[in-house]
Amino acid sequence: MLIQVISVGAGAITHAILIGIFVFGLDWGFTGICWATAMVFVGRSLATQAFFWCKKDSFTLYDDVKLFSRETTTNLGPIIKLSVQSMFMGIWGWWAFEIFTFMATYLGENQAAAQSQMRSLGLLTFMLPVGYSSASGILSGNAIGEYKP
Numbered sequence: 001m002l003i004q005v006i007s008v009g010a011g012a013i014t015h016a017i018l019i020g021i022f023v024f025g026l027d028w029g030f031t032g033i034c035w036a037t038a039m040v041f042v043g044r045s046l047a048t049q050a051f052f053w054c055k056k057d058s059f060t061l062y063d064d065v066k067l068f069s070r071e072t073t074t075n076l077g078p079i080i081k082l083s084v085q086s087m088f089m090g091i092w093g094w095w096a097f098e099i100f101t102f103m104a105t106y107l108g109e110n111q112a113a114a115q116s117q118m119r120s121l122g123l124l125t126f127m128l129p130v131g132y133s134s135a136s137g138i139l140s141g142n143a144i145g146e147y148k149p
Contacts, residue, residue: 003051007044015040097122 015036022032052059097119104115 007047010047011040011044014043093126 018036018039019033022028022036026032028035101112101115101119104112
């Protein structure tokens with residue numbers, strides 16, 4: 001878990017530095033932001049692969065379980081169904097904001113501006129619980145993995 005914290009922190013610092021160089025130093029504008037973001041994601045991916053390559057002896061290798069063996073593909077139907085339902089629930093949550101903003105444009109300019117502000121507030125208040133949910137899911141998964149229910 002410490003490697004995740006270090007990776008995300010280093011990625012954020014690198015992203016800020018690259019944005020400073022590309023946007024303010026080279027005056028690339030939005031293109032600079034895109035390049036900085038892409039470079040950070042590629043760098044994090046390479047760093048993660050390098051970490052696992054260096055620590056490969058620390059992981060237990062199970063030769064009897066393959067990627068597409070009977071053990072790994074049993075009961076995939078309910079998992080896929082639940083995943084698709086969860087995906088659609090997330091999509092409709094985002095689309096609801098878009099649909100209400102689109103509907104507000106028919107009411108007038110002031111109403112559309114008010115809806116845009118309410119949408120921003122809604123997203124702000126929505127993202128905090130999503131962050132807590134992700135964090136609690138990670139902590140719960142780690143506790144279950146360490147046999148500490």
